[in-house]
Amino acid sequence: MRGVIEQYRPYLDLPDTPAVTLGEGSTPLVFWNTWGASEIFLKLEGTNPTGSFKDRGMTVAVTVARHEGARAVICASTGNTAASAAAYAARAGLQSFVVVPKGRVTQEKMLQALAHGAQMLAIDGNFDQALDVVRTTAERHPAIALVNSVNPWRLRGQESGAYEIIDDLNRAPAALVLPVGNAGNISAYFHGFRRYGRGIPRMLGIQAAGASPLVAGHDFDNPDTIASAIRIGKPASKPYALEAAAVSRGGFYAVSDDEILGAQKELAHGGIFVEPASAAAYAGLKALREQGLLPAGPVVGILTGTGLKDGSTPRQWIDASTVETPAERVGETIIALMEGTGSHVAH
Numbered sequence: 376m377r378g379v380i381e382q383y384r385p386y387l388d389l390p391d392t393p394a395v396t397l398g399e400g401s402t403p404l405v406f407w408n409t410w411g412a413s414e415i416f417l418k419l420e421g422t423n424p425t426g427s428f429k430d431r432g433m434t435v436a437v438t439v440a441r442h443e444g445a446r447a448v449i450c451a452s453t454g455n456t457a458a459s460a461a462a463y464a465a466r467a468g469l470q471s472f473v474v475v476p477k478g479r480v481t482q483e484k485m486l487q488a489l490a491h492g493a494q495m496l497a498i499d500g501n502f503d504q505a506l507d508v509v510r511t512t513a514e515r516h517p518a519i520a521l522v523n524s525v526n527p528w529r530l531r532g533q534e535s536g537a538y539e540i541i542d543d544l545n546r547a548p549a550a551l552v553l554p555v556g557n558a559g560n561i562s563a564y565f566h567g568f569r570r571y572g573r574g575i576p577r578m579l580g581i582q583a584a585g586a587s588p589l590v591a592g593h594d595f596d597n598p599d600t601i602a603s604a605i606r607i608g609k610p611a612s613k614p615y616a617l618e619a620a621a622v623s624r625g626g627f628y629a630v631s632d633d634e635i636l637g638a639q640k641e642l643a644h645g646g647i648f649v650e651p652a653s654a655a656a657y658a659g660l661k662a663l664r665e666q667g668l669l670p671a672g673p674v675v676g677i678l679t680g681t682g683l684k685d686g687s688t689p690r691q692w693i694d695a696s697t698v699e700t701p702a703e704r705v706g707e708t709i710i711a712l713m714e715g716t717g718s719h720v721a722h
């Protein structure tokens with residue numbers, strides 16, 4: 376793993392400075408299935424060092440922050456940005472401060488950020504309010520670098536996802552389907568495809584129905600969805616995202632929480648465990664297929680984060696609980712289960 380900066384430095388316009396890296400990027404692009412004339416590929420961004428796509432942007436943002444003399448980084452987060460910022464700050468020897476909506480971030484993501492030494496500040500409010508707070512704080516304190524996706528370096532780093540897809544497929548896909556919260560990632564992919572100069576796919580952004588300002592055409596004051604990572608009502612990168620959809624002849628679509636959970640389960644049963652926000656992309660792929668809206672050719676779904684980051688949600692659909700059995704009866708219990716006979720509890 377060379378890391379995003381070493382791999383794509385000529386595209387990043389970075390100052391000449393050593394990279395703060397954890398070997399992010401180079402994530403698998405897995406062929407999933409053929410659906411009619413569309414070939415579905417899934418990009419497993421949960422295999423990044425902190426388990427989400429945020430690491431692509433964080434390596435660049437923290438590299439520049441350190442180069443410019445920052446002493447600390449700050450971000451607002453639904454969890455993944457916090458974990459990534461904390462890890463890269465730790466790598467760079469900087470302090471990290473993360474502002475989160477109280478009670479709305481998964482324990483696993485909180486644990487990650489804290490393990491890397493972040494100072495957590497929980498506010499009574501949602502992500503959008505947390506972002507307002509950190510923007511103001513960073514403006515007032517020049518030694519604290521803001522590393523949310525409103526930092527242009529974050530988006531430059533995230534463009535690398537687009538470069539990798541083109542390098543892997545040897546062409547631009549016909550469509551790109553990805554979950555949208557604050558709308559940084561869809562903007563970064565769009566600019567990445569544009570900068571790489573090998574064609575631009577249809578940019579199809581998927582939002583959770585209860586937090587779907589780009590589908591509805593207005594901000595949401597109280598965004599609500601099981602997919603906590605994309606529980607965002609006022610996307611900061613809205614103008615870029617709208618441009619991406621318009622220029623690429625793409626669009627925004629909403630999926631329900633039930634569709635998200637169904638998609639998460641279907642992926643898991645196919646060997647890929649993602650968090651609900653990422654499952655939204657797959658739910659979107661399925662909905663677009665039903666509506667006949669998937670173009671022919673390669674279609675890539677971006678699975679933004681690993682399922683290990685949100686243990687609470689799958690618990691709701693795990694029905695086959697552990698079988699308790701005496702050690703000497705394990706073999707016969709398994710045979711009984713395989714044949715679909717016998718009790719699930721062998722005593």
Ligand code: F0G
Nearest residue numbers: 452453455456556557558559560679680
């Ligand atoms: N998927 C996951 C797993 C995320 O964590 C996020 C955003 C998105 C999709 C949406 O990406 O905001 O660029 O449109 N998470 C941010 C965070 C908000 O704080 O971790 P986006």
